[in-house]
Amino acid sequence: MSYFLQKEPPRREQRLNACIASGGNLSDMTNRKMRCCVPDGERTFTQNNICLLLPALGMMNSIPNSVVLMHGAVGCGSSSHGGNVGVRAGNNHRWGVIKDGTWLSTALNESDVICGGEEKLEAAIREIDEHYKPMIVFVVTGCVPGIIGDDVDGVVQRIQPEIAANILPVHCEGFKTKIWATAYDAVYHAIGRVMLQDTSENLALKKPEKATVNLMNVSSMGRVDELELERLLHTLGLEVNIFPVFSKPEKMYAMTHADLSISTCPTHDDYLLKHLQEKYGIPFVLKHMPIGIGNTSEWLRNVAAFFQLENQVEKIIEEEEAELETALQEFKAFFKGKKVFVSAGEFRALATAILLAELGFEVVAVRSFHHDEFADSEYEKLSKITAKDFPLNIANCQPFEEANLIRRVKPDLFLGHMNGNSTAAKLGIATNVIYNVGLQFVGYQGAYQLARRLYRQLTNPGFNQNISKWVQLPYSEDWYQQDPFAHIKQSEGEV
Amino acid sequence: MKHFIERPRFTCALGGAIATVTALPRAIHILHAPPGCAGNTAWTQMGGCGLQVGGYCGGISIPGTNVQEREVVFGGSDRLQEQIQNTLKVMDADLYVVLTSCVTEIIGDDVDSVIAPFQNDETQIISAETGGFKGNSYLGYEIVLESILKNYVTRGEATVKGRVNLWGIAPSFDVFWRGNLEGLRQLLSRLGLEVNTFFTMDDHLDGIRHASSAQLNIVVSDVFGWQAAKISQEVHGIPYVVSPLPIGPSASDLFLRRVGEALGLSEELIEAVITTENQRYYKLLEPLTDCYNDMDLQRYAAVVGDSNYATAITAFLENDFGWLPQVIVITDTLMEEQQERIVNRLSSLKSGRIPKIIFKGDLTDIAKSIKEHWEGSQTRYGKYVNALSPAFVVGSSLDRPLAQELGAAHLSISFPVSNRAVIDRGYTGYQGGLRLIEDLISAIIVNR
Numbered sequence: 001m002s003y004f005l006q007k008e009p010p011r012r013e014q015r016l017n018a019c020i021a022s023g024g025n026l027s028d029m030t031n032r033k034m035r036c037c038v039p040d041g042e043r044t045f046t047q048n049n050i051c052l053l054l055p056a057l058g059m060m061n062s063i064p065n066s067v068v069l070m071h072g073a074v075g076c077g078s079s080s081h082g083g084n085v086g087v088r089a090g091n092n093h094r095w096g097v098i099k100d101g102t103w104l105s106t107a108l109n110e111s112d113v114i115c116g117g118e119e120k121l122e123a124a125i126r127e128i129d130e131h132y133k134p135m136i137v138f139v140v141t142g143c144v145p146g147i148i149g150d151d152v153d154g155v156v157q158r159i160q161p162e163i164a165a166n167i168l169p170v171h172c173e174g175f176k177t178k179i180w181a182t183a184y185d186a187v188y189h190a191i192g193r194v195m196l197q198d199t200s201e202n203l204a205l206k207k208p209e210k211a212t213v214n215l216m217n218v219s220s221m222g223r224v225d226e227l228e229l230e231r232l233l234h235t236l237g238l239e240v241n242i243f244p245v246f247s248k249p250e251k252m253y254a255m256t257h258a259d260l261s262i263s264t265c266p267t268h269d270d271y272l273l274k275h276l277q278e279k280y281g282i283p284f285v286l287k288h289m290p291i292g293i294g295n296t297s298e299w300l301r302n303v304a305a306f307f308q309l310e311n312q313v314e315k316i317i318e319e320e321e322a323e324l325e326t327a328l329q330e331f332k333a334f335f336k337g338k339k340v341f342v343s344a345g346e347f348r349a350l351a352t353a354i355l356l357a358e359l360g361f362e363v364v365a366v367r368s369f370h371h372d373e374f375a376d377s378e379y380e381k382l383s384k385i386t387a388k389d390f391p392l393n394i395a396n397c398q399p400f401e402e403a404n405l406i407r408r409v410k411p412d413l414f415l416g417h418m419n420g421n422s423t424a425a426k427l428g429i430a431t432n433v434i435y436n437v438g439l440q441f442v443g444y445q446g447a448y449q450l451a452r453r454l455y456r457q458l459t460n461p462g463f464n465q466n467i468s469k470w471v472q473l474p475y476s477e478d479w480y481q482q483d484p485f486a487h488i489k490q491s492e493g494e495v
Numbered sequence: 496m497k498h499f500i501e502r503p504r505f506t507c508a509l510g511g512a513i514a515t516v517t518a519l520p521r522a523i524h525i526l527h528a529p530p531g532c533a534g535n536t537a538w539t540q541m542g543g544c545g546l547q548v549g550g551y552c553g554g555i556s557i558p559g560t561n562v563q564e565r566e567v568v569f570g571g572s573d574r575l576q577e578q579i580q581n582t583l584k585v586m587d588a589d590l591y592v593v594l595t596s597c598v599t600e601i602i603g604d605d606v607d608s609v610i611a612p613f614q615n616d617e618t619q620i621i622s623a624e625t626g627g628f629k630g631n632s633y634l635g636y637e638i639v640l641e642s643i644l645k646n647y648v649t650r651g652e653a654t655v656k657g658r659v660n661l662w663g664i665a666p667s668f669d670v671f672w673r674g675n676l677e678g679l680r681q682l683l684s685r686l687g688l689e690v691n692t693f694f695t696m697d698d699h700l701d702g703i704r705h706a707s708s709a710q711l712n713i714v715v716s717d718v719f720g721w722q723a724a725k726i727s728q729e730v731h732g733i734p735y736v737v738s739p740l741p742i743g744p745s746a747s748d749l750f751l752r753r754v755g756e757a758l759g760l761s762e763e764l765i766e767a768v769i770t771t772e773n774q775r776y777y778k779l780l781e782p783l784t785d786c787y788n789d790m791d792l793q794r795y796a797a798v799v800g801d802s803n804y805a806t807a808i809t810a811f812l813e814n815d816f817g818w819l820p821q822v823i824v825i826t827d828t829l830m831e832e833q834q835e836r837i838v839n840r841l842s843s844l845k846s847g848r849i850p851k852i853i854f855k856g857d858l859t860d861i862a863k864s865i866k867e868h869w870e871g872s873q874t875r876y877g878k879y880v881n882a883l884s885p886a887f888v889v890g891s892s893l894d895r896p897l898a899q900e901l902g903a904a905h906l907s908i909s910f911p912v913s914n915r916a917v918i919d920r921g922y923t924g925y926q927g928g929l930r931l932i933e934d935l936i937s938a939i940i941v942n943r
Contacts, residue, residue, distance in 0.1 A: 047555060047559060048559030048561060049530050051530050073626075074627065079535045079540070082542030100893070104502070105499060127498060143596075144628055162797070172600075174529040180530075203787060327653075399556050419548065474523055474556055474588065476587040477587075
């Protein structure tokens with residue numbers, strides 16, 4: 001049975017056997033694949049991080065003409081104050097208008113916990129429909145309704161006929177999964193179930209005349225990155241529609257008209273792309289992330305192969321790579337042999353590490369937020385290009401392991417996710433963010449822009465060096481003497 | 496009444512508690528929570544707290560149990576026990592504070608019985624029940640203070656003359672908390688007082704531990720910090736005095752007199768300090784006199800903020816700066832008696848004018864109320880229009896579209912402040928009034 005027929009998507013721990021705890025070397029991963037990971041209950045000491053709600057909100061807040069109703073305690077969703085920065089910029093970059101996202105909270109209190117929050121939720125949805133008149137109301141379930149047993153889907157199903165807006169229930173109970181990539185499935189699930197129905201309006205949508213592709217972006221790319229990929233796809237003569245961030249609700253159904261769906265990150269999109277294939281017969285490519293020189297070329301080749309444009313694409317790639325190579329020359333001698341440590345979501349970390357190796361850096365450690373089967377090929381690519389073994393850590397952040405590792409491998413440069421650079425910074429390492437929707441990372445242009453930023457950062461890493469002399473990380477001296485992976489539980493099963 | 500709040504201007508009790516513990520010197524939290532509560536607070540700070548995220552141990556460095564369905568079903572006490580045991584090995588702090596969450600409170604884990612075996616002379620560990628559904632981030636600040644006063648501060652200490660504790664400013668959710676606390680410490684030190692502010696660079700755990708030796712507790716809020724003061728009176732026998740957040744000379748004069756009176760300090764000393772500070776303040780303001788007048792920098796104002804800022808900024812604008820505050824919106828959730836206190840406060844401005852006072856936390860409601868007042872206050876005779884213009888909106892960064900619609904200049908002060916970088920700027924005391932003038936005028940002349 002299709003997952004999309006169920007009320008909520010499965011956890012990724014279950015669907016993909018994804019895991020978040022492993023410590024060892026790159027060679028362990030390439031040799032043993034998934035088996036090195038422990039799926040659940042993974043560490044005897046952990047640090048708190050984010051839950052699936054945060055990236056899910058990043059997607060939902062971007063949708064024009066939508067309202068995000070957070071059903072939970074008043075704190076759930078306050079991350080939108082941070083996410084709103086990206087929404088404002090995203091709207092501005094696409095339509096020249098600075099506009100905030102619209103998020104609301106049912107602000108469940110103690111009496112709601114005792115009496116249940118369904119009535120409040122129903123009243124809130126009715127009020128929103130009347131006052132905001134949005135096309136979409138995302139009804140997002142936090143931990144509290146998940147535990148007290150509010151039947152959110154039941155409420156939505158019952159009142160939808162009386163509500164003009166499309167109500168999309170999105171399950172984001174943080175206690176149900178530690179793999180926050182489940183967020184993408186949660187939002188895709190709701191979009192797939194509600195916005196891709198064969199309504200008369202949807203069926204009246206005009207089909208494209210030219211070859212058209214869906215380019216998937218779950219908010220890991222800003223407009224500058226989208227433009228680079230559009231540029232490359234246009235050279236193949238393809239029309240490009242971008243989903244789901246910042247896509248207009250009335251146009252979402254258009255994703256069922258494409259000739260091909262293209263993922264920019266297999267961690268993000270497999271759930272929806274498989275559904276589009278099964279239900280609407282749209283094939284997809286879900287391989288490679290267009291970050292790095294070789295990976296961008298491979299990504300483009302895959303798309304071209306589908307449209308039987310093999311000869312055309314080779315010419316494009318040859319020209320693109322040659323031009324980029326010339327432009328990179330002024331940095332490469334400076335980068336040569338400098339040690340770099342990378343930490344991010346699995347695909348992003350691996351693709352960026354490969355890019356850094358292409359730029360001449362020596363990769364000395366990699367951390368990935370989780371691990372699943374999609375990335376096996378990337379570990380092999382990384383292993384091939386670095387030709388050297390080094391520490392590999394699967395961790396949903398856990399900066400205590402990172403601090404310990406950094407002291408051991410002593411990198412010159414660290415690239416971490418947002419909110420994930422301060423550990424290295426406080427140790428005096430030059431850092432650069434590996435993901436920020438305002439900056440450019442993707443495609444050939446992204447490779448160049450990253451090189452420029454790294455050159456600038458390495459030329460004067462004074463901010464971090466200075467701060468490291470005067471501030472301490474919150475770890476005991478004893479911890480640095482321990483094995484960085486001492487708190488990872490050994491798998492009880494067969495290794 | 497609506498059944499939702501649009502873009503609430505606070506986070507939950509746990510978020511407030513996380514920021515409060517992060518601000519304590521040499522303290523580290525242990526979150527008994529699902530994964531996500533620390534990251535949610537970090538992203539909230541990143542977007543709303545003047546670019547200040549975390550501290551010694553904040554953001555995603557905060558240890559936590561990351562409870563899942565297993566703990567929901569079987570209870571999370573074992574996981575918490577394991578987590579505490581290893582936190583003591585990995586982390587480096589002098590005080591550990593276990594904070595509970597929505598999930599662990601609903602499942603009913605008995606945290607105190609888990610932490611009891613860990614408490615000894617070497618290890619200071621306390622807990623606070625900070626489930627997010629209990630209330631907003633200001634409440635989280637209050638609950639942590641309460642736990643510290645009950646469980647960490649020593650009892651039966653001899654009173655030290657001239658030593659005071661100061662509460663009422665919640666770290667992070669008063670975005671200017673560092674500067675505000677520091678400003679008040681400096682002000683009170685003019686009276687020869689030793690001020691324990693708990694959260695600044697000059698505070699330390701030893702001072703907090705012996706907070707029970709204070710002669711007086713000072714609360715600079717009509718709402719926040721009251722519970723702490725009541726508990727300290729009950730447990731440590733320390734009296735307290737309440738003042739609104741003192742911004743600028745008029746409020747600072749009153750503040751000094753009230754504290755001086757409560758401590759029985761000589762009137763001469765207090766009046767001498769007040770005179771010196773006023774002289775200094777107005778001498779520093781003197782060179783602005785030309786431009787203030789020539790450029791016609793007086794404004795009608797709408798003030799949107801939490802109960803501390805809404806009242807304090809209104810009083811400053813009206814009493815000290817000669818502006819005309821028209822509508823005041825108080826955005827945090829208040830009880831009836833707290834609302835009455837605020838209304839009384841705003842009804843005793845020097846001019847005798849009473850601005851329109853609104854208690855609303857929902858963005859659409861706030862903007863609608865202010866626009867209605869602005870439109871309703873306009874008179875028109877043919878081509879002659881008497882509108883509330885020129886205007887200024889002092890609020891949060893969420894109020895920028897409103898300011899634009901009113902054709903008003905705008906400054907973000909109350910949470911969320913996404914468009915300013917804040918380190919230790921503060922608005923309290925006489926100095927703080929000058930900082931506020933700089934920021935208000937700079938916002939008006941940004942395109943000059």
